[in-house]
Amino acid sequence: MSEKSEQDKPLESIEALYADAANWHVNTGGETIxxxxxxxxxxxxxxxxxxxWIFYLLAPYLxxxxxxxxxxxVPHRQFHLFALTIWPQDIWLLSLVLxxxxxxxxxxxxxxxxIWCxxxxxxxxxxxxxxxxxxKIEGNPQQRRKLDAAPWDARxxxxxxxKHTLWLVIAVVTGVTFSGYFYDIFQLWHDYLTLQVPLIAWVVMAAFIFGTYVFAGLMREQVCFWLCPYARIQSVMVDRNSVIPTYDFRRGEPRGRAxxxxxxxxxxxxxxxVCPTGVDIRNGLQEGCINCGLCLDACDSVMVKVGKPPGLIRYASENEILGQPTPPFFKRPRVLVYGFILLLAAxxxxxxxxxxxxxxLTVLHERQPLFIRMSDGSIAxxxxxxAVNKTGGNLPVQIRVEGLEGAxxxxxxxAPVVLTPEMVMPFRVLVRTRPEQLKGVDTPIRFVLESAGETQARLEYESVFVGPAN
Ligand code: SF4
Ligand code: SF4
Structure with a gap:
């Protein structure tokens, strides 16, 4: 194993950096960075x-x-978020969150x-x-390249x-954690270890292990370069006032070793x-740059070494580099439009x-027949x-009708209506009234459903009562 991480070592002399420079070249997609x-x-x-991301790993255990x-x-079509249960009927809320x-x-x-990337x-x-x-295992970049090129031996x-074992362990934890958002995670671990999980859980976990291992371990920055759709559309979202890692070419050029x-x-x-995607930031904004700022650290350390002020590469807008006025972000039209939509969604x-x-509650009027004339002359x-009971316990409810005197x-x-928890329950209701109470063929009425137990709930639903034409 490498004794000391590259990260912990002080920066070499400029001469040593020049000697080292041959090891660094711009990513052309042909080799591992x-x-x-x-x-x-x-x-x-x-x-x-x-x-x-520790929250991602721990949240399922809360x-x-x-x-x-x-x-x-998924089996019960519910999303639990602490005290809140979101049903398919409330899916608009999740859409707003997205x-x-x-x-x-x-x-x-x-x-x-x-900055997200x-x-x-x-x-x-x-x-x-x-x-x-x-x-930590294979050493610094030069040692890793040497190891990759070396013939296979015991070392x-x-x-x-x-290395691959550790990567796989992380991939497994990532996969199980993801599955744990859809399946009680303690039960999931138990069922995985006793080989009792359903097939779909194996498929999800296998997909995640494969994805994590291949994307993070083998493909790495190639995913940012070639697969990520966000990299493709970033150019329509940034403009000359966006603050991104930028090379101050007015200060830096003409570049040279002397x-x-x-x-x-x-x-x-x-x-x-130092660039994890192998980009040369001096060539300007490009889709490979993930805005990580690591080249800023590197260049600042070089500037200190050569006795120049830091910030040759810095977070700055194009206008700032060109010495042109840069409006504050809250005065930029596109930020204001995004902010307005954000406020609406929030x-x-x-x-x-x-x-x-x-x-x-939903109410459906039965059409066959539209009304029944009862033997006592009343109309039914x-x-x-x-009704859907979204609470965790049985919910006795009472139903009445408003807008129809004496109905x-x-x-x-x-029988008493008791809504069982987390169930969609249909039930029949018969409403009867005297014909003289009707206001025509269609009389507007309102169903009122009230909980009779400790849980306070009241729902109303507008409907009509249909009577004879005369
Ligand atoms: S900010 Fe610098 S180090 Fe990071 S991806 Fe962009 S060019 Fe590379
Ligand atoms: S921009 Fe900074 S780190 Fe990059 S080559 Fe020039 S001096 Fe070196």
Whole structure:
């Protein structure tokens, strides 16, 4: 194993960097990138933001009222989020949440480019962890390239076996965790270990293990380059005011190895060497750049070494580099439009969360026959009420009708109506009234369903009572 990480070593002299420069070249997609690891401000920020994925790994183990706090219960078509249960009827709420996150991504990209890719995206975070493991086991980039090119022997076999085993362990944990959002995770671990999970759980886990291992371990930055759709559309979201990692060409050019050269760029290639996607930031905005800031750390350390101010590569807008005025982000039209949509979506989500009812009711008037004339002269209509009890326990309810003086309501053939939890329950209701109460062929009425137990719930549903023409 490598004794000391590249990241922990101080920066070499400029001469050593020049000697090293031949190892770094721009990614053409033909080979695995072995990027150099260096310490620095953005490197540390990257580790911190990557740590937010711990929530993904731990969230399925959170409990709430004796059940998993976050669970997509596909068989029962419910989404549990702590005290909240979202049913298919409330799916619009989830749609709003998705819209909210999508627009947030657009807004953030307009302001700060692909900051999501550089600091939060699971592809780059997992790749970062996989390559960190690789460096710990196989050594720095030069040692890794040498090992790759070396013939197979016991040492190479042992190192590769250790690395791939660790990668697979991470891939398995990732896969089981993902499945755990759809299946009680404690039960899932038990069922996996006792080989009792349903086939679909095996398929999901296998897909995730394969995806994690191949994308983060083998393909790495090629996913960002060739597969990620976000990289393709970023150019329509950023503009000349977006703050992204930018090479200050006015300060850096003409680049050259002689320190007395006119530009500050000493052409050491270190910014390419540390880039996880093998991009040369000096060529301007390109789809391979994931905005991770690691080239900023590298270049700043070089600038310190050659006695120049840091910031030759920095987070800046194109207008700023060109010395043109840059409006604050909250005055930019596209940010304002994104912000307005975000506010609408957030308002809708807030409304939904505060108005989700523990009950749901629909009423269907029976058409065959439209009405019945009873032997005592009264008129009766039949309805099918469908109620959903979204609470966790039995819910006794009472049903009455408003808008029809003296009407009687008989539900469930006279038996008490008790809605069983988390079930869609249809039941028959017969409404009777005297003909003189009717206001024509169609009399508007309102069904009122009220819970009779401890849970407070009241629902109304507009319908009509149909009577004879005369
Ligand atoms: S931009 Fe900075 S890191 Fe990159 S080659 Fe020039 S001096 Fe070196
Ligand atoms: S060019 Fe710089 S900011 Fe862009 S991906 Fe490479 S290291 Fe990260």
């Amino acid at each position: 072995h990027a150099k690891r260096m310490d620095g401000r953005f490197r540390r920020i990257k580790w911190l933001t990557a740590a937010s 409990r709430w009222n004796g059940q998993q706090a976050i669970l997509f219960d 819209i909210f996150f999508a627009i947030t991504l657009f807004a953030v990209t307009a302001v700060a480019g692909r 550089g600091y939060f995206c699971f592809q780059t975070v997992w790749t970062d962890i996989f390559t960190w493991i690789e460096e 190479k076999l042992g190192l590769k076996l250790a 320190r007395s050269g006119a530009g500050d760029c000493v052409d050491c290639q270190l910014c390419i060497g 308002g809708g989500i807030l409304y939904g969360l505060t108005h989700i009812q523990p009950l749901q 209509n039949k309805y099918t009420l469908t 009687t309501v008989e539900a469930n053939d006279g």
